[in-house]
Amino acid sequence: MTTECAATIFHVNDLESALKYYVDVLGFEIDFRYDTLAGLKHGEVLIHLSGPASHPSVAKRAVGQGHVYIFCDEVDEYFEDVSRKGALLMVPPADRDYGMRDFAVTDADSNILAFGTGIVG
Secondary structure (H helix, E strand, C coil): CCCCCCEEEEECCCHHHHHHHHHHHCCCEEEEEECCEEEEEECCEEEEEECCCCCCCCCCCCCCCCEEEEECCCCHHHHHHHHHCCCEEEEEEEECCCCEEEEEEECCCCCEEEEEEECCC
């Protein structure tokens, strides 16, 4: 077996509002819509948003319990960009003891997205 990618599923209370935030603020693109499920992409990163009346095949978790760490090539410019657009900031960018420079934001439902890049040197 060769794996190709993965999609994190975040459960949200208001799919339309969540889509607007992920597209307008965080810079994701809508990949697909199916009923109350939507797929988003940002480069090779995939996130699926599951609305409150989602298809029964989507195993439901409580809204706001999602967390994803996204590895990227830089974080500071992206942080400045999403901050200006109104991102819900959780943790500001900083160099961490675990060898990453990263920051975290949440969506309106408290799902967490962390963005990080390796520290060189």
